Amino acid sequence: MKRIGVFLCWCGSNIAATVDIEETMAAARKMPGVVYVDHNKYTCSEIGQAMIREAIAAHRLDRVVIGSCSPRMHENTFRKTVEAAGLNPFYLEIANIREQCSWVHKDKLTATEKAISLIRTAVAKAARSEPLFSTEMSIERRALVIGGGIAGIQAALDIADAGFEVDLVEKEPSIGGRMAQLDKTFPTLDCSACILTPKMVDVAQHGNINLITYSEVEKVEGFVGNFTVTIRNRARSVDMEKCTGCGDCYAKCPSKVDSEFEMGLAKRRAIYTPFPQAVPNKPAIDRANCRYFTSGKCKVCQKVCPAGAIDYEQQDQLVEKKYGAIVVATGFDTHKLDNYGEYAYGKHPDVITSLEFERLVNASGPTGGKILRPSNGQPPKNVAFIQCVGSRDKAKGNPYCAKICCMYTAKHAILLSEKVPGANAFVFYIDVRTPGKDYEEFYNRAYEECGATYIRGNVSKVFPDGDKLVVRSVDALSGALVELVVDMVVLATSVDARADARELAQKLSITTNAYNFFNEAHPKLRPVETQTAGVFLAGACQGPKDIPDTVAQASAAAVKVVSLLNKESLLSNPTVAEVDIKLCSGDMSCLAVCPYGAIAEKFIEERHGREIRKRRVAEVNTALCQGCGACTVACRPGAINLKGFTNEQILAEVDAICL
Amino acid sequence: MKVTTDKINSNLIKEVEEVSGQKVSACFQCAKCTGGCPVVWAMDVYPHQILRYAQLGLADELLNSKTLWICASCQTCDSRCPREVDIPKVIEALRLVLLRARGGNYLHPNNLPARVLENAPQQGLVSAFRKYAR
Amino acid sequence: MSVKPEGFEPLIVAFCCNWCSYAGADLAGTSRMAYPTNVRIIRVPCSSRVNPSFIIRAFQRGADAVLVAGCHPGDCHYHSGNFFTRRRFTVLKQMLEYMGIEPERFQVRWISGSEGAKFASVMNNITAEVKSLGPNRKLRDAR
């Protein structure tokens, strides 16, 4: 039989005015297992806590029930109290007789009756409580950042500045990401390269950052504080140690292919750096397009390389490293326009996407920053900008708003007016959305000062007429049909999740929404965490985002990483699920409902007569389990139980209430 | 043309949605339908306006518009609509709703003489019920 | 039909998730929103911890009504727990009604940590509803 002590708190008059303490004490004395009952004016005070500690010693109590305020208020206080007296902190149960009794009831008779019932319930639960322990887990004081765009760069720099080692993995030969492709940035129109490249250089030079380009995450194992990640270093065919980045190789390479960085508006070589300010500024060989790799002949780059850095024999390498925390910053893809034949994209060279336009405006772009029509190299006089291409379109595109297009289209209209004096911008929109500091003013500037004409109507068709393009729409506000003859059409292409986002989510055991953007742990209160402890999100991989939001989220993720890595050790949550393998059928119903990937199957061996049989059972990773208990109900034989809220305890509570 | 609470609260949109099976309220007035309509030159009320009028309960304006009879149901609009509204179906529903309203309710299957039922073409019967029965 | 004894006070067992509904109950307390004493709360980490067996057991032992309360869908502290709650208890509730248990006897509600007033009004309503139904004899132990 347990030796249970019950302590009632007056909370001054907060409880005592409504609940008859004497009568409650008398009732408590008769409850099964109760050997000691006492009361105090303020149990949470030092005197009150001392009284509990002394009573535990004097009366050899092994379970403690306190009738007081909500456990959400003082559970931790009192757990420490009983722990100080030598008991397991989880031997404590609190009966909430203040918030859920004395404060909400007026009649002393019925309130006392209810208080007695609440105490009885807590006693019943306490009698079945087991000692629970947190396990201490070491932390690998190193972070992994996946993705070297502005989000990954910012997160890596912030973590590194706090004194922790960071590995930054980027799948392209250079970091920089989408932001490196942009010309100017809204709403200030400062040049993207001017603010980004110094940060890229900082990354390269930071003593705490280890830059791993041309590489991808292959496999993730482990849990918060102790991830083991396998990284695939793709064969670059260039020895990074020897290469000086002189550029002789790509000047001489005979194989030309469309440059991804230039959105196909210019060519690059098979051995290449994506752009002149690349970090690291050392090329990689794109083997799919390299003459040597496709035909076995060429080796021009090897011949011209003064450093002897070209190595055709390099192989992909798998490197396994340990990390305490992971930041995912893999960015976005632009929407494919296959479903939008009506805009003549791909059929007419002067219909381009917004990112292509970005390259046209860029001083280091294919036209040297001159806006010229791809068809004839002449500056355009009239340009139509079509918004929401692939956005807000549940029929053929993304039903969501891509968030950044209204602002960058306003930017494009402004840049057009600056770069091509006298040119006219026509912006076709459904709604213009500009929430953000100085954003509305920026949009105002586009039509007030820079002469852009905004037309409220989605474009229905674009078709060539001679060397011009005809854009057909309607101005919904006036009801006037619109038919514009323009020189260029710019499509504000929607933002998609990365094509491989779901694959990466599976590796990290995080979840995605219906459109493959990674899910945050809570949409409002935990915006940079995921449900997997130790994995954090930054930037557009979590949802469409502009640069200011991306940088803010990256820094926020960095703070989360730093505060995690700063800890001496991690204490696991002791109220976790636990499998009784005797009962477990191994059907893994529990695994299906676990939001944290905390349950895995394992095989145990059992003796049956002379033979040894293998049997599947569930196993809980206590580092990942957060203790929700969804698994306990999914498990039909009740083989998985939740410590601190066991089936036995809850059934006993039900029985005690209904007594 | 005037929008009033009575008109907005009228059952028009509900009725049109029920008959057409289309969600008229989904339209956010991007007007892509109108921009691509091949017979819009002959219309007095444009397709996106038809949807807007329906949303606002402007029954008279819809009733008197030529558009309902000009729409060729070519489906160009519906193939491009980002909100998955099949506009020709909405327009057909408007025709039905308005025709029914005009037609009154004096046909009942039980009251038709057997002779008519036997001899009248089926399509004629269906059409008559459309117009003169509720 | 059951006969209502004079002055019948129903017993209501409420399973409340720690993060939303239990916090909502605490808020009703700190805001001093009065409600009848008939309800007894069992604190669970998440509404998805509530096993249908607990509910049937409560009826067996004499509860006149059972309430399961959790975070609003999409706000679950554990991300998806209440989505499972919703499926499980949609099924259980229909089954109980199909077996002749009054719908008022078993209720599921979403009550957030900021909805102290809602907590109090749900308690007021459920108590009033069950009072007018009278004591529950169905599913109850013969003792």
Add this chain to the structure above:
Amino acid sequence: MMGQSEKLQKIAAEALEQGQVTMVLGWCKKDFWWQAPVAFITDPASAARLVWDPFTVYNPVKYLLDNHHCHEKIGVFVKGCDSRAVNRLLQDRRLEREKVVLFGVPCDGKTDAAKIKAAFPGRKISAVSRVDEKLLVDTDSGTETLPAAGYLLDKCQTCRHPNPVVYDVLAWEKVEPRPGVDDARFVRVAAVEQKELEERYAYWLRQFDRCLRCFACRNVCAACNCRTCIFDQAEPRWIGKASDLADTLNYQIIRAFHVAGRCFECGECERVCPADIPLQELNRKLIKDINEYFGEYEAGLDPNDKPPLGTYRGEDPAGFDES
């Protein structure tokens, strides 16, 4: 032409001879004309014991749970319902597909012996066989002919999948589902739904009052495949052991809940119930609700599905007040 029993015998004998399997589960004839219990055949010679007759209703699949450890590979004859039991065990990871060879047997419905007996009160029946849609009943006063359709087991009258949904070999041509089975599926559920609340409670009380808690419904059920059933555990005591109607209701409610989204409508629970409790009215009610709330789902068709209660959609409707 080879008879149906001979076809099964040949399949089994060949599989055993070729060493494809080391045991075959099928049906055999024992003491009574109205029974065709499950046979465990381990040598080709014994394959001749196998039969296919109007009474081969028993589901051999659940026996795999006890036997699959001792054999490299087991051959199992499966009717439509039995094949769905295989998928049930696969989905519950209680069986591996590679461990079994499935001999599919398209089934045109099994005969209800009680109905036959009732048709010939006072007469002694010695054998019943089936030829196409006719039943030939050998009685002490001559052979009588009955239409097979009129003497089917109730569960076979609403069978939507008479053909195996998964198999490696098919014994013979597939058959057509009986007309009207889709409409018949929820007729009994709807009838109960239409009763008044108090009437419903009284109805179920009447039914479950007869329950002996013999657990036959559970034991026969392929969806009830836990190693240790929750109702067999001593601690925690989920259910009282005494014969209290409340404990019986508790058992029946939780049993139905445990097969929610997993029951594949074989109807065995109802057939084996010694108290004739209409358990399918409960199981099918849950199927009907799951279909209505969370979208059509039929268990036992695809072992890779997630059962409806093991998954969710954010936009699911709720069967309670969500305000």
